Amino acid sequence: MTVTQIETTWQGVTLSELGQAARNHGMQLEGLRYDVTPLGMHYLVIHFDIPAADEASWTVQVDGLVDRPLTLSVDDLRSRPAVTRPVTMECAGNGRALMPPRAESQPWLLEAVGNSEWTGTALSPILEEAGLGAEAVALVFTGADHGIQGDVEQDYQWGFSLADIVRDDVLLAYELNGAPLPPQHGYPVRLLVPGWYGMCCVKWLRRITAVAEPFEGFQMGSYQLRQDPDGPGEYVTRQAVRALMVPPGFTDFPGRNRFLDAGPCRLIGRAWSGWGHIDRVEVGADGGWADAELGPKPDSPSSWRAWSFDWQAAPGEHELAVRATDESGNTQPLDPPWNYGGFMNNAVQRVRVLVR
Numbered sequence: 314m315t316v317t318q319i320e321t322t323w324q325g326v327t328l329s330e331l332g333q334a335a336r337n338h339g340m341q342l343e344g345l346r347y348d349v350t351p352l353g354m355h356y357l358v359i360h361f362d363i364p365a366a367d368e369a370s371w372t373v374q375v376d377g378l379v380d381r382p383l384t385l386s387v388d389d390l391r392s393r394p395a396v397t398r399p400v401t402m403e404c405a406g407n408g409r410a411l412m413p414p415r416a417e418s419q420p421w422l423l424e425a426v427g428n429s430e431w432t433g434t435a436l437s438p439i440l441e442e443a444g445l446g447a448e449a450v451a452l453v454f455t456g457a458d459h460g461i462q463g464d465v466e467q468d469y470q471w472g473f474s475l476a477d478i479v480r481d482d483v484l485l486a487y488e489l490n491g492a493p494l495p496p497q498h499g500y501p502v503r504l505l506v507p508g509w510y511g512m513c514c515v516k517w518l519r520r521i522t523a524v525a526e527p528f529e530g531f532q533m534g535s536y537q538l539r540q541d542p543d544g545p546g547e548y549v550t551r552q553a554v555r556a557l558m559v560p561p562g563f564t565d566f567p568g569r570n571r572f573l574d575a576g577p578c579r580l581i582g583r584a585w586s587g588w589g590h591i592d593r594v595e596v597g598a599d600g601g602w603a604d605a606e607l608g609p610k611p612d613s614p615s616s617w618r619a620w621s622f623d624w625q626a627a628p629g630e631h632e633l634a635v636r637a638t639d640e641s642g643n644t645q646p647l648d649p650p651w652n653y654g655g656f657m658n659n660a661v662q663r664v665r666v667l668v669r
């Protein structure tokens with residue numbers, strides 16, 4: 314028994330991409346069953362190496378154009394008011410391998426997502442305490458990891474305009490699902506920016522620097538939507554609307570084709586958007602679309618929303634698809650919105666199933 318493969322001009326995977334895929338795992342799509350992604354199931358992206366870190370001696374510097382530079386220990390951060398927030402994090406490269414030809418990078422299919430409970434303290438009171446100088450226009454966040462990418466030796470960094478980062482919901486997070494951050498997720502402290510793609514949530518955070526010019530670091534230059542490698546680009550920022558389903562039935566190994574017995578089949582999954590709450594989810598079966606039932610509206614749009622759909626599975630081969638729309642009116646495209654780096658591919662998920 315085989316299921317017809319979804320058509321894509323598959324490029325193959327290079328040895329360096331295989332190395333990335335083996336280091337940086339995704340969330341098994343069965344994980345969409347859980348509202349809070351269990352520890353260890355959340356996807357991972359680590360560009361360089363996980364730095365050695367000790368919570369007892371770790372500090373976060375707040376410096377640059379501030380009136381009162383701060384040196385914060387992890388104890389200092391923990392002694393401030395704590396906030397716990399469920400946040401759907403997604404890698405901007407999610408779907409990259411389904412959008413060839415692609416730049417050589419992490420070859421994700423659809424699994425670079427997770428929705429965890431992050432605990433930390435709000436960033437903005439810390440900035441108030443430091444006192445941003447009148448000339449400051451941007452903040453640069455620097456991680457402790459160091460490496461070379463695109464021939465540039467660098468510390469991992471992301472920068473934001475003040476308008477984008479001075480928000481109530483941005484956290485310096487030190488716990489994940491109630492446990493200290495695991496080393497691979499940024500122990501002992503990371504930045505968390507709800508609603509934006511994961512690349513800006515700097516892990517192993519060491520420094521927050523206020524600067525007088527918009528920051529254009531290497532990573533920010535790389536995470537851009539471009540039609541050719543040297544052409545003009547547009548920054549990747551908020552998460553595009555997307556729904557995913559738990560592939561129904563059972564699978565074969567290693568092909569991961571889907572098989573199912575005829576009869577009623579409840580399809581389930583989650584949907585999210587960086588542009589507001591999810592308003593609608595539709596399920597497509599063999600070309601037609603019908604509304605799915607939405608789960609409770611989460612307290613904040615930064616947490617994904619459950620959906621379900623009762624499908625009558627008739628014998629034969631079928632293509633199932635799912636498509637979400639957010640409250641800002643954004644809907645997922647049927648075809649991938651191609652760009653050179655393979656970012657923001659929020660085309661609808663398609664799952665082929667053979668019903669017996």
Ligand SMILES: Nc1nc2c(c(=O)[nH]1)N[C@H]1C(S)=C(S)[C@@H](COP(=O)(O)O)O[C@H]1N2
Pocket residue numbers: 355356357358359360361402403404405456457458469497498499510511512513514515516517
């Ligand atoms: N310091 C540092 N922060 C980082 C990264 C990194 O390599 N180094 N990867 C980024 C990317 S691309 C993503 S998608 C998220 C992934 O976070 P996670 O591994 O905790 O899921 O972390 C971001 N923060």
Ligand SMILES: [Mo]
Pocket residue numbers: 358403404405406511512
């Ligand atoms: Mo990412």
